[in-house]
Amino acid sequence: MGEVSSSPAPTSRSGDIARLIGRLVLAGFLAFAGVGHFNNPDEFMAQVPPWMPAPEAVVAISGVVEIGMAIALVALGRWRVQVGWFVAAFFVLVFPGNISQFVTQTDAFGLDSDLARFIRLLFQPVLVVWALWCTGAWRAWRARGTRDVGDSAETATG
DSSP: OOOOOSSOOOOOHHHHHHHHHHHHHHHHHHHHHHHHHHHSHHHHHTTSOTTSSOHHHHHHHHHHHHHHHHHHHHHOGGGHHHHHHHHHHHHHHTHHHHHHHHHTTOOBTTBOSHHHHHHHHHHHHHHHHHHHHHTTHHHHHHHHHHHHHHHHHHHHHO
């Protein structure tokens, strides 16, 4: 059985630089958004679904998580694959808030029309892919799948 690595598969130098820049930009966006949860919480309240308890706490906690993810993207290079999966999962978990903002037609962040709120929904999968790409999480997962297939073939042939 092959050993599962937390490191992404080897890549080209230009690909490494592109992913580094992608991580730094994503970290910057997350840090900016995280701080925004405290500087302008009303805008973020627009994304908390009406069925969610303690909306003020949800905004504060998600702000802290976003700041933590920004720091992790920059500081936890050894764990960047795991950080990538965590950030991607976070983007999936907050998606109901984006849907709620669209369904309830709540204006915030300059999203003052159904079209603008709908277009915003389309960006959430981009954020998920971005997190997986820039941390090497997707590449590591694909490489693991290739090793698992090779390990299965070796086991079957003896």
